[in-house]
Amino acid sequence: MYETIYSRREMLRRCGMGFGALSCATLLADEARAADIKNPMLPKQPHFAGKAKHVIHIFLNGGASQVDTFDPKPALEKWAGKSIEGGNLRTERKTGGVMASPFKFKKHGQSGIEVSEIFPHLGECVDDMTFIHSMHANVPNHEPSLMLMNCGESNLIRPCMGSWVTYGMGTENQNLPGFVVMCPGGYPIKESANWRSAFLPGVFQGTHLDTNKQKVEDLIANIQNNQLPYERQREQLNLIQKLNQHHFAARSSDTQLESRIQSFELAYRMQMEATDAFDVTREPKHIQEMYGEGAHARQCLMARRLVERGVRFVQLWHGQGQPWDNHDDLEKNHARLAKQCDQPIAALIKDLKQRGLLDDTLIVCSGEFGRTPVVELPTPGSNAGKVNGRDHNHYGFTAWMAGGGVKGGFKYGATDEFGFKAVENPVHVHDLQATILHLLGFNHEKLTYRYSGRDFRLTDVHGQVVQDVLA
Numbered sequence: 001m002y003e004t005i006y007s008r009r010e011m012l013r014r015c016g017m018g019f020g021a022l023s024c025a026t027l028l029a030d031e032a033r034a035a036d037i038k039n040p041m042l043p044k045q046p047h048f049a050g051k052a053k054h055v056i057h058i059f060l061n062g063g064a065s066q067v068d069t070f071d072p073k074p075a076l077e078k079w080a081g082k083s084i085e086g087g088n089l090r091t092e093r094k095t096g097g098v099m100a101s102p103f104k105f106k107k108h109g110q111s112g113i114e115v116s117e118i119f120p121h122l123g124e125c126v127d128d129m130t131f132i133h134s135m136h137a138n139v140p141n142h143e144p145s146l147m148l149m150n151c152g153e154s155n156l157i158r159p160c161m162g163s164w165v166t167y168g169m170g171t172e173n174q175n176l177p178g179f180v181v182m183c184p185g186g187y188p189i190k191e192s193a194n195w196r197s198a199f200l201p202g203v204f205q206g207t208h209l210d211t212n213k214q215k216v217e218d219l220i221a222n223i224q225n226n227q228l229p230y231e232r233q234r235e236q237l238n239l240i241q242k243l244n245q246h247h248f249a250a251r252s253s254d255t256q257l258e259s260r261i262q263s264f265e266l267a268y269r270m271q272m273e274a275t276d277a278f279d280v281t282r283e284p285k286h287i288q289e290m291y292g293e294g295a296h297a298r299q300c301l302m303a304r305r306l307v308e309r310g311v312r313f314v315q316l317w318h319g320q321g322q323p324w325d326n327h328d329d330l331e332k333n334h335a336r337l338a339k340q341c342d343q344p345i346a347a348l349i350k351d352l353k354q355r356g357l358l359d360d361t362l363i364v365c366s367g368e369f370g371r372t373p374v375v376e377l378p379t380p381g382s383n384a385g386k387v388n389g390r391d392h393n394h395y396g397f398t399a400w401m402a403g404g405g406v407k408g409g410f411k412y413g414a415t416d417e418f419g420f421k422a423v424e425n426p427v428h429v430h431d432l433q434a435t436i437l438h439l440l441g442f443n444h445e446k447l448t449y450r451y452s453g454r455d456f457r458l459t460d461v462h463g464q465v466v467q468d469v470l471a
Helices: 008-035 142-151 161-169 191-195 230-249 255-277 285-291 295-308 330-354 429-440
Strands: 054-059 095-098 105-108 113-116 129-136 179-182 207-209 313-317 361-366 370-376 390-393 397-402 410-412 422-424 449-451 454-456
Touching (some): 054 161, 161 179, 179 295, 285 295, 295 330, 330 361
Parallel strands (some): 054 361, 129 410
Antiparallel strands (some): 129 397
């Protein structure tokens, strides 16, 4: 038996190798865990079985006038040009006497619901729609009202509704974004803040598309790789992902990094499926004619093709800026805007219904607020001296829903005789959001995310489900 005697130098050398081996083993274990990162967009079960599985949110940004679209008020004719008894409610700008609607209303469907003449195609769909005539928000200003409707908070940075839904449910198609935002011409007011994920992981934010662009390669930048074939890209991405996973192993709490790694994989997979999903020319001619022509027809048809392929949340904006913000020339502008989207939106409802998709697809349509029943008075530098428009009105406006578990041919709530303020069954924006989440199978008070020591939710500390609109 031999006794081994180590010098001090040898002892340190051997110990150092031992610690190195332990460090290496830890690193490999971390790398193995990182390589098994769960895809946060995989489908997840909600709190209970909801009626809806997908949401299409149509946003008439700028604030469409409820009394000129879906909430007729005969008193406007009687009181035209006169002052309202008790005075006008305070809005953003000075207002004057009552302004009669320049449009006629007509009853439609078995329900006999009245719709403005500027929406003749949507009028054919009223028996599939629920109208909430008693919506109200907090202030008569675009920016905070947009944030409230989209993110549940007027001023502070919060995740938007589409991000909350994809956080809670994931998405059914891993080859397409779970949350898609379309806006022809560019961005609305507040731009990408409307579809941000804020403190939720970045993978849940919306993917924006300018639907004025018609070719898929223009609609989605860099969707095609003309330098490498698909197989070589896969080999290249495999190498990149291995390096990324090694880098992520020491930074596993960095959600932005994790989202970035996920985005590489999604971009690769999108090359084939997105080319098909966004190419509406692949639809039969009679379907294309059903939707009509123009950017709104394309994006409504794309929305149907996306939910058909398992995309969870699609938001359709009317256009850049705030197109429905008609402080003057309301008759001309509202008629023009309605003509752009009336046929496409009606076609979307009918098309989903004929394919059996309307039952589990919830369509929601609203602006950030409505407009006053009284005329807006001209101010220096504004509305060019014209007295033919309406100011912002957050006291009372209309939102409508279709499919996804809501009643058809149904009206809920009411504004006063002029359409100024919600007076019967008022529904706050938080109540609408709680109802949307309920239809998807969520208790809005329990769909939370812990950030900075607090459990946040879409509805903040407010919101009641509007039970009466549920089918």
